[in-house]
Amino acid sequence: MVSSKKYWLMKTEPETYSFADLLSKPGRTDGWEGVRNYQARNLMRDEFSYGDEVFIYHSSTAEPCIVGVARVVRTAYPDQTALNPKSDYFDPKSQALGASRWVAVEVQAIKRFHEPVSLKRLRAEASLASMALLRPGQRLSIQPVSEGEWRYICSLSPLVACDVAERETAPLSL
DNA sequence: GCCAACGTTGGC
DNA sequence: GCCAACGTTGGC
Numbered sequence: 001m002v003s004s005k006k007y008w009l010m011k012t013e014p015e016t017y018s019f020a021d022l023l024s025k026p027g028r029t030d031g032w033e034g035v036r037n038y039q040a041r042n043l044m045r046d047e048f049s050y051g052d053e054v055f056i057y058h059s060s061t062a063e064p065c066i067v068g069v070a071r072v073v074r075t076a077y078p079d080q081t082a083l084n085p086k087s088d089y090f091d092p093k094s095q096a097l098g099a100s101r102w103v104a105v106e107v108q109a110i111k112r113f114h115e116p117v118s119l120k121r122l123r124a125e126a127s128l129a130s131m132a133l134l135r136p137g138q139r140l141s142i143q144p145v146s147e148g149e150w151r152y153i154c155s156l157s158p159l160v161a162c163d164v165a166e167r168e169t170a171p172l173s174l
Numbered sequence: 175g176c177c178a179a180c181g182t183t184g185g186c
Numbered sequence: 187g188c189c190a191a192c193g194t195t196g197g198c
Contacts, residue, residue, distance in 0.1 A: 011196090037181075060196050119197080137179040139195045 006047065007145040009055040009066070009133060010107075019056045019067040019109065028109040028162055029073055033081045034089040036102060040142035045076040045103045047144075054107055055145060055153070057133070058116075065116035066153065068162070074106035111159040127152055 010032060012018065022030050035041055052072040058065055079102040081087040082094035094100045122128050132143040145153075 013196090039181090064197070137195095139180060141195085 003049060006049060006052045007054070007147060007150040008043070008048070008052060009057050009143045009145050010070075011057045011059045011141045013060045014058045015061070018058065019112065022056070022070065022107070022109045023112075023162060029106055031074075031079075031104045031106050033079050033104040035079070035104070035141060036089065036091065037141060039140055041101075041103055043142050043144070044105050048072050048075055048105050050075055053110075053150070055150075056109075063116075064119040066113065066122075067116045068109060068112035069154075069159065070107040070109050072105055073108045076103040076105055078102070079104040109162045111161055113156075114158040114160055117153055117156050121156065122153070125152070125156075 014020075022028060032044075035044065050072055054070045054072065055066045056068050056070055058067055078100040079089070080100060081089040081104075082091040082100040082102045084090055085095070089102075091100070091102065094102065119133075122131065123134055128134060128149060131145070131149050132138055132140070
């Protein structure tokens with residue numbers, strides 16, 4: 001039996017890597033690298049399936065918010081940045097091991113919120129009270145999102161397909 | 175920049 | 187395996 005689609009939330013600091021950065025990649029697809037937490041790694045490695053959908057969340061910024069939706073287009077593979085001494089994500093222990101202890105997945109941006117859904121807004125919604133993201137001291141950079149939470153959040157602001165947005169906004173650059 | 179809440183490290 | 191020290195995250 002084919003398992004049903006699961007939903008996730010992934011945090012990123014937009015100063016380091018923003019949703020716009022993902023949109024700028026070929027095919028709006030990129031490797032989600034640099035996750036250096038076992039719990040988050042295990043979710044990616046053991047739970048992420050092809051086609052799962054992911055909220056992209058901007059953290060450590062003036063207005064923390066969910067900015068868009070991406071789709072898992074490649075399941076977990078070794079995160080090679082852990083073996084690259086020049087990478088910000090270099091991990092000496094992986095180097096000592098001779099293999100990366102970390103994994104990455106590839107995600108493709110598919111939709112953006114017309115109005116990003118702010119953390120403040122999420123906190124104001126009673127039906128999201130038990131959401132993982134809103135728990136005090138929740139630092140996990142990859143979190144499961146229930147189908148109910150997913151649908152509710154998607155109803156809070158219109159979603160714009162990224163390929164459409166590209167056509168509308170991208171100047172001709174040939 | 176503060177600080178609470180974690181997670182990791184390493185001595186024992 | 188305990189746990190103190192240290193580092194990191196991330197909202198405010």
